[in-house]
Amino acid sequence: MSDQTILGAPQPSGFPESGPLLEVRDVATRFRTGRGMVQAVNGVSFVLQRGQTLGVVGESGSGKSVLSRSIMGLLSSNAERTGQIIFEGADISDLSPAGYRELWGKEMAMVFQDPMTALNPVMKIGNQITESLRFHLGMDKNEAKETAIALLRAVKIPEPEQRFKAYPHEMSGGMRQRVVIAIALACGPKLLLADEPTTALDVTVQAQILDLLADQQRERFMGVILVTHDLGVVAGRADHIAVMYAGRIVETAPTAVLFREMQMPYTEALLSAIPKLNQASHTRLSAIGGRPPDLINPPAGCAFSPRCPYAQERCHVEQPPLQESPTTPGHYFACFYPVNSPETKAAKERIAVEQLMATAPIDPRPEGA
Amino acid sequence: MAGSGTAHLRDPNQMLLRVENLVVEFPVGRKGTVSAVSNISFDVAEGETLGLVGESGCGKSTTGKAVMQLPRPTRGSVVLDGQELTALSGEALRTARPRFQMIFQDPISSLNPRRTVADIVAEPLNVWKVGTAEERRARVDEVLGTVGIDPEAAASRKPFEFSGGQCQRISIARAVITDPKLIICDEPVSALDVSVQAQILNLLEDMKARYGLTLVFVAHDLAVVKNVSDRVAVMYLGKMCEIGPPDDLYSRPAHPYTAALLAAIPLPDPSIDPGATAHLGGELPSPLNPPSGCRFRTRCPRAQDICAQSEPQMQKVGEDHYVACHFPLETPVAAPGVH
Incomplete structure (x- = not known):
């Protein structure tokens, strides 16, 4: 990877x-x-x-x-x-x-249990990643977008360029958790x-x-x-x-x-x-x-x-x-x-x-x- | 998995429950339909526990609910104790309901928060006007006692005063009080902590022995399913992949999907490196537009051209062990004495 x-x-x-x-x-x-x-x-x-x-x-x-x-x-x-x-x-x-x-x-960053509620439902996932890149690392818009797409690729989201513009509800639970991880990793936390x-x-x-x-x-x-x-x-x-x-x-x-x-x-x-x-089935727990x-x-x-x-x-x-x-x-x-x-x-x-x-x-x- | 066929069904005269060619479809959008369960057949002998496993979206809960006729299946037959449930009219079905009951995943939301425990457990008896009020009360106390709830302390309290494990005990009491033949358990322990989960699994085994129950146990946790089941059926995207006795199916899975599911389970043993196992990639395809042929082929490491063209049928690979796959894993031979 x-x-x-x-x-x-x-x-x-x-x-x-x-x-x-x-x-x-x-x-x-x-x-x-x-x-x-x-x-x-x-x-x-x-x-x-x-x-x-x-x-x-x-x-x-x-x-x-x-x-x-x-x-x-x-x-x-x-x-x-x-x-x-x-x-x-x-x-x-x-x-x-x-x-x-x-x-x-x-x-330090956190990955939460429920990827359904950890993301902002009315914001495209790309913007949820670039938010912290621009705030913490002072990137400009294009640089932040490129970095976000690279992050999506790193967490193995297929077609990251298209997914950048997707809303959370368009993705499965596993894909959303990958987005949450990408957000957490974005600024290189220790x-x-x-x-x-x-x-x-x-x-x-x-x-x-x-x-x-x-x-x-x-x-x-x-x-x-x-x-x-x-x-x-x-x-x-x-x-x-x-x-x-x-x-x-x-x-x-x-x-x-x-x-x-x-x-x-x-x-x-x-x-x-x-x-x-x-254990064999019906083993008493x-x-x-x-x-x-x-x-x-x-x-x-x-x-x-x-x-x-x-x-x-x-x-x-x-x-x-x-x-x-x-x-x-x-x-x-x-x-x-x-x-x-x-x-x-x-x-x-x-x-x-x-x-x-x-x-x-x-x-x-x-x-x- | 994609499999269909009925080769794995046993003698219908000896089965308490027989489900044949079950199809459950839901409307989507203006005129589309999604098929949550596509042509599934299975049977359960009296006193047996059938475990239904698979990932979310595979149709296992829908199958359990279709047996309950909640909602009624789109097509197919559900025969309980010789009676075709899908053919029953509203009132006849209602009269049959005490014989098959259900336990749900979330124990707290499946109990009415505004009623007392005694009312909740007694309701089925009140509906059917079984015995006198005294007799009903005695029966409620007795059943609460058998599920490990002290009737004196609990009867007048409400569900919020109990923990999740205790609420699940109350749900079990409510299910067994009508003296059912069959109980459908839909993820009954997945909302519970491991220590409480073990209590409830042991309790279900006790209840089964005490009341002569037959269970259909729907769950996503393969270890839990193995523990309670006499037979395990693995589902994928609305189809059945493999069915067999748990010890055989877990030690010699014949379907690549069963093998992948087993390989993905994290084991409480630090000497096993989970990074060294190849885990199944990809995700469940959309049931709106399922893959042709075998539905698992898009994620299957063994898929060939034929898998896209024709749907595999159930075939025997061992004693009471059947698989729907064109290329089953090292075809296990029915080894006598090995179980």
Whole structure:
């Protein structure tokens, strides 16, 4: 796919510069609502290096989208954010709206979940791309048009010259998501936040879009934060993974390490709840009981403890800190009794026995049913 | 995929549902028509789950709705339990409806927001005036209990007080309360988180065993479909490509489209490099003007001249495994004992 290098856009200057691209320090985001304060993100910290991909995984309500919006400075007016966001060594946590305008598109850009609503329906797609080229890079009309067509070609939209004049409703969902990506890439950002970029798309189109993002990332040496609920999407594509639950990172590690030796029972449960292609049909799924916690009145102790089959007394009272694994540097998890601890192993055995007892054949149909 | 033909149909006397040459067309513009489902046939045995998979726009949901006669199909036959549904008049069809029910994708919008859970679940019984008020209430409590909703706490509450997973449980309760034979599940878990999705899939299996249900399970997620199905049918642009038992169909797909769909699924295994797999290019062609011959030929890596000229017919490639393709992938031989 390196058939087309993007014209006009400055080559990302971020090559051999030292220091991480993005540092997020103890970020917390709360929303004032009629029912009370919603603790959507609660003390999240991580570091993203240039050219790397961080996969942020969690269920709805885990705070993963609010986290990416907090980094982008795209929060609604009822939000309160604390903590620090350091981008290329500069603190951008308290930037003014005008300051963010300088950053958006040029330094960091975002790809949203729903390509149907991310585009302006009454504006030709070409103009939606040239808008930021002219604003940030000061291009004249023709130069911006040529660059936009090159961008459309780079995201593999057929007949880009004709498509330049099309409206969003004339394109399919996959094509629109390509346009959204072209807009995000237009000014050569160093950081790309992709918030569920393929959730609204079919599986074959999803594969095309993820391939496209990976190619563009490699070519431009961008840092990418890929937010998704699907562990399958990040498994092959992220360098690091952060698993979120109830607004906190509960486990984070390099991708291979996370899948090889996951420690947090929530991560394990999330993975085993997914139906697998290599399981025989009618395999009983190991569902996680209950549902995600109420973020207005979060449970005491570990937020996962009410659903965790291995929870002990202490889990319901005390919040486990996110700590580095003693055996694997770079692997952090927030759990008192990780998957391989003696307590959890004992609990697992006990549950296995109980299940065996309970797997009696399902009761015959009740009388009169 | 493009395929037509009925070679894959089984003995009609043993089938609960038999759909033959189903066509659903919708008007477009002044006098055009778009054919959402073009000549599809399948059958479902009692107690079986048929999974219908394909990308958006392939006609899988329209097929499910056509079985429900919502709206009635343009042509073709839908026989449920020996009764031709397409021939039934309005009132006769209404009387037949308790025997086939439907569960929808969005659990929250498929429940009336202004009514209580007990009212919603009891409505089918009230419509048919089944038993006394006491008996109906007892039956509602019992069914709510079996889907994992505490009837005492939930009965007088309204749908917005429940999560998506709980609303889907309520929808399932409403569907099973009329004691149906067949339930059409239209993407019942695609709006749910994976942890809740697993709960609902397990619940559907339990309900199937408890109430002796037969399911048609429409979904785009191949792994979900494999988990619940006894037979899987793959659709493309209004046609059926391949049908077979899931373990066989997934391990030895015969249709290039099935193989491409399987290859596109992201696997939760970091040792697999998704960039190394060749993914299917292009997009679904417009159903207004579908390709001639095999409808998949415009995206198919194996397409030849004949694919543009003639439409492939269903042919047997394995035990109960049929494909509509001129050049099926390494024709699987029915290996005894391998399932």
